[in-house]
Every structure is written in C-alpha cells, then in structure tokens.
Amino acid sequence: MTNAREITLTVNGTEHTIEVEPRQLLVHAIREELDLTGTHIGCDTGNCGACTVIKDGEPIKSCLMFATQADGSELMTVEGMEDLPEARGELHPLQEGFREEHGLQCGYCTPGMLMSGKALLDENPDPNEDEIREAISGNLCRCTGYQNIVRSIEYAADELESVAAADGGERPTDSRSASETRSDGGVAVDGEFDCGVENCCGGPTTDRERGGESE
Amino acid sequence: MKPAQFEQHEPETVEEAVSLLESLDDRAILAGGQSMVPMLRFRLAVPETVIDINRIESLDYLEEDDEWLRIGALARHADVEESELIAEKYGSFADTAPLVADPQIRNRGTVAGAIAQADPKGDWGSVLLAHEGEVVAQGPDGERVIPADDFFLLPYDTTLDENELLTELRVPVPADREGSAYHKLKRKVGDYAMAGSAARLVLDEDGRIERAGIGLTAVDITNVRATDAEAHLEGERPGSELFKRAGELAAEQSNPESDEHGDADYKERMVNVLTQRALADAAERAGLVKRRVSQ
Numbered sequence: 070m071t072n073a074r075e076i077t078l079t080v081n082g083t084e085h086t087i088e089v090e091p092r093q094l095l096v097h098a099i100r101e102e103l104d105l106t107g108t109h110i111g112c113d114t115g116n117c118g119a120c121t122v123i124k125d126g127e128p129i130k131s132c133l134m135f136a137t138q139a140d141g142s143e144l145m146t147v148e149g150m151e152d153l154p155e156a157r158g159e160l161h162p163l164q165e166g167f168r169e170e171h172g173l174q175c176g177y178c179t180p181g182m183l184m185s186g187k188a189l190l191d192e193n194p195d196p197n198e199d200e201i202r203e204a205i206s207g208n209l210c211r212c213t214g215y216q217n218i219v220r221s222i223e224y225a226a227d228e229l230e231s232v233a234a235a236d237g238g239e240r241p242t243d244s245r246s247a248s249e250t251r252s253d254g255g256v257a258v259d260g261e262f263d264c265g266v267e268n269c270c271g272g273p274t275t276d277r278e279r280g281g282e283s284e
Numbered sequence: 285m286k287p288a289q290f291e292q293h294e295p296e297t298v299e300e301a302v303s304l305l306e307s308l309d310d311r312a313i314l315a316g317g318q319s320m321v322p323m324l325r326f327r328l329a330v331p332e333t334v335i336d337i338n339r340i341e342s343l344d345y346l347e348e349d350d351e352w353l354r355i356g357a358l359a360r361h362a363d364v365e366e367s368e369l370i371a372e373k374y375g376s377f378a379d380t381a382p383l384v385a386d387p388q389i390r391n392r393g394t395v396a397g398a399i400a401q402a403d404p405k406g407d408w409g410s411v412l413l414a415h416e417g418e419v420v421a422q423g424p425d426g427e428r429v430i431p432a433d434d435f436f437l438l439p440y441d442t443t444l445d446e447n448e449l450l451t452e453l454r455v456p457v458p459a460d461r462e463g464s465a466y467h468k469l470k471r472k473v474g475d476y477a478m479a480g481s482a483a484r485l486v487l488d489e490d491g492r493i494e495r496a497g498i499g500l501t502a503v504d505i506t507n508v509r510a511t512d513a514e515a516h517l518e519g520e521r522p523g524s525e526l527f528k529r530a531g532e533l534a535a536e537q538s539n540p541e542s543d544e545h546g547d548a549d550y551k552e553r554m555v556n557v558l559t560q561r562a563l564a565d566a567a568e569r570a571g572l573v574k575r576r577v578s579q
Contacts, residue, residue: 091292206473207386
C-alpha cells in the first residue's frame with residue numbers, strides 16, 4: 070500500500086509504533102496490528118459499543134475513528150485492566166464484579182461494558198443506578214437484560230472503595246462496614262498497613278505508573 | 285466493512301483546510317466522524333481525499349462573549365453536556381446534549397458537524413433555528429455568516445458552498461428574561477428523534493412574549509421553524525391555553541412521514557405535545573435567568 074504512514078499509540082502503558090493506511094479503523098489497528106483481540110467488533114455500524122476503548126481518559130467507539138486520528142493518544146483496552154494497581158495483580162474489581170454478579174453470558178459485549186464501566190468509575194466512584202445505566206447506554210448486550218451488568222458495576226464501585234480504604238486513602242462518607250466488603254485486610258493505621266497481597270500495600274509498586282490513563 | 289482507499293490530509297489551520305478544499309476535487313471533511321465514518325464504511329461516501337480537521341486547535345472552543353455563544357467546529361457534544369456556562373444559561377443546549385446518541389459518540393461527535401450533516405432527524409438544527417442562530421463559514425473569499433433560517437436546504441444538503449468550511453455556530457446571548465428548552469421523543473436511548481421540539485421565549489418587562497422561536501426535528505425534509513406558532517405567541521402572556529394553541533399550530537405546520545415507528549397523524553400529535561412541554565419549560569426558565577439559578 071502506497072499511502073501508509075507511521076503512527077504511535079500508547080496502549081495499556083506500552084508505546085507502539087505501527088504503519089497504518091489512512092482508511093484503517095482504530096479497532097482494526099488494535100486487533101490486527103497489535104494483536105489485542107479483547108476489543109470486539111459487534112455491529113459494524115457504530116451502535117453496539119463492543120469496540121469501546123478508553124482514549125485519553127474518555128470512552129470512544131474505536132470502529133468510528135481512524136487509527137491515524139489516535140496518533141499520539143493514550144489508549145486503554147480490556148487487556149490493560151489486570152495491570153492496574155486496583156487489580157492487585159489479579160482481576161480488576163470490575164472484572165471480578167462481572168464474575169460475581171453474572172454480568173455476562175456469552176461475553177461478547179463484556180470488554181466494551183468494562184471500558185464504559187471503568188470510564189464511569191474514574192469520573193464518579195459512587196454512581197447510582199441511573200448513572201450506571203446512562204454510562205452503559207452506548208453498549209448493547211443481547212444476553213443479560215442489563216440488570217446483572219448494573220449490579221456488576223455496583224459491586225466494583227463498592228470493591229474499589231474498600232481497596233482505596235485499605236490503601237490508606239480517605240474513606241468516602243459511607244456507612245458500610247469493612248466486614249461487608251471483600252477487603253483482604255483490616256483498617257489502615259497511619260500508613261503502616263500490609264494487606265498481605267504481594268506487591269500491594271506494603272510499599273511502592275511497579276504497576277502504579279502503568280495503565281493507559283493520564284489522571 | 286472497510287472504507288475504500290483515500291488520500292488523507294490533516295491541516296492544522298483553517299486557511300490550510302480552505303486551500304485544500306479549493307485545490308482538491310473529490311473530498312470529504314472529517315470532524316467528529318460519527319456520521320462520516322459509517323458513511324465511508326458503507327461506501328455511501330467514496331471520496332478520493334479525506335480532510336481531517338481534528339488537528340485545527342483554533343476550532344476547539346465553546347465560549348461566550350458580549351454578544352454570542354460561540355461553538356467552534358471541534359466542540360464535541362460532550363463539551364456542551366459538561367459545560368457550566370451551558371447548564372447555567374442555555375437551557376435548550378443543556379437539554380439537547382445528553383439526548384444525542386450515546387456517551388461514546390458524544391465524546392467524539394461535534395455539534396457543528398451535526399449541523400453540517402443536516403440530517404432532518406438531527407437535534408441541533410432545531411435548537412439553532414429556535415435561537416435564530418448563525419453558521420459561520422470560511423471560504424476562499426473570507427468569512428461568510430449564514431443565518432440558520434437560510435442554512436438547511438434538503439436532507440443532508442445545506443447552502444454551505446463546497447469550498448467553505450463551517451468554522452463556528454453561534455446564538456445570541458440570552459436576554460434578561462429569556463428561556464429555552466428541548467423535548468425529544470425517541471423509541472429508546474441512542475435513537476434519532478421520532479419528533480422533537482426546541483423552544484425559546486424572550487419576555488418583555490410586562491411578562492409578555494416579545495420573541496418566540498420554535499424549531500422542529502424529524503417532521504419535515506429539514507429541521508424547520510414553526511412560524512405560525514411563533515406568530516401566535518408573540519405579544520401574549522405565557523400560559524397553558526396559549527401553549528396548547530401553539531402546539532396545535534406547530535403540529536399543523538409540520539409534515540411528518542409515516543414509518544415503522546409511527547404514522548404521520550401520531551407524529552403530529554407528538555409535535556403538539558412536545559412543543560407545549562418545551563414552551564412551558566422555556567417560560568419557566570425565562571423567569572429564572574435573571575436570578576442565575578445554577579444546577
């Protein structure tokens with residue numbers, strides 16, 4: 070191809086320089102050039118949201134953008150979730166929520182739902198049900214009827230709150246007791262706290278600077 | 285579907301974009317792309333060249349001066365949705381933004397792009413008409429200002445010259461006693477309107493309607509003004525009886541087509557109801573503007 074050009078994308082914290090044609094959609098660059106096939110293509114019309122990724126902190130549909138338009142951007146895809154500090158080396162609380170609350174059946178829409186959920190919780194850590202439904206209104210699910218997806222995101226919000234508390238962060242004004250959450254430890258005491266998970270609360274972690282987002 | 289091959293340009297200034305428009309024959313302008321990209325993918329548009337204007341930083345603004353609310357060509361729906369200025373003073377804009385498509389699309393799609401797209405089912409055209417706004421275009425011979433009333437021609441067709449770039453939308457800064465609103469009926473979240481009505485009312489010191497603007501969505505070949513209803517309102521005091529009659533007149537003047545979502549008669553009734561609701565909200569907000577009641 071003659072008019073291919075070089076672009077640089079930072080995806081899940083890793084910088085990639087790839088060659089793309091002007092007509093190449095961002096979702097195809099992510100899936101085919103970078104081999105990150107967690108981001109799905111569902112409808113081909115920009116309706117379903119299965120291709121949702123987070124670009125420079127905002128959820129967008131990667132099938133409605135050309136790869137060249139993302140040149141220089143920071144992207145996050147579903148593959149980046151386990152590397153975020155709040156995932157503590159395992160599943161991200163959102164992913165855990167989808168598992169615990171049966172937020173998926175076939176799983177096709179799930180990556181996009183996770184991205185929309187992540188973007189919501191970054192902006193609004195304690196969303197109500199209406200706010201959750203609004204945030205995922207650009208994502209279609211043909212299995213679950215959405216009820217469990219909403220519950221999954223609610224679960225994640227609670228979980229993230231307890232992670233923040235365990236990390237010694239200020240606990241949001243909320244009356245839930247620590248015993249109701251799945252925090253692995255007790256209460257933070259003057260920063261002297263170790264939740265017992267390796268590479269987590271005991272000190273600085275290598276993961277903290279990772280993840281495709283500029284906060 | 286993948287788009288056909290095209291050459292791509294990414295101008296960084298308006299002048300550069302306009303000279304590209306002038307020198308190239310078969311081209312499309314790409315702003316937010318939320319309508320253009322699907323058109324390219326389905327090969328409804330097969331341009332030789334795509335001019336991507338997203339790198340023209342000077343067009344990325346949403347601001348107010350003494351005279352106008354100015355919306356630059358790269359202001360996204362989400363920018364309007366999140367703007368405190370809009371929430372405080374521009375009711376119809378605040379109503380409309382969250383009703384456009386869905387969150388991901390609002391993060392990319394532009395208000396000006398939607399106006400240039402001129403889909404008769406688009407929401408923003410009605411708002412621009414109700415506010416008697418203007419479209420600013422930049423062409424080889426300089427700037428041209430087109431009143432909203434003279435902008436929409438046919439579905440997806442406007443009076444924008446083919447060598448012009450739409451650079452700004454603007455509406456007058458609200459008067460002391462001005463209020464506006466938008467009501468939209470859609471089957472489900474993310475859908476285009478089955479019908480929509482934008483209303484703007486300016487009241488005089490006696491509380492009479494000095495000026496009325498009503499723009500309708502999805503009930504004609506373009507966004508249209510309900511001029512009969514506007515004329516009926518002017519000089520009168522706001523009230524439910526008056527708004528009922530205005531709703532009837534707006535419905536009579538609309539020309540919806542029957543489709544799978546409803547027949548023409550039903551849509552006319554919806555124009556009536558939506559217009560009444562938009563007028564009621566606009567009247568209520570007209571009384572609030574002066575006191576600057578924020579959200």
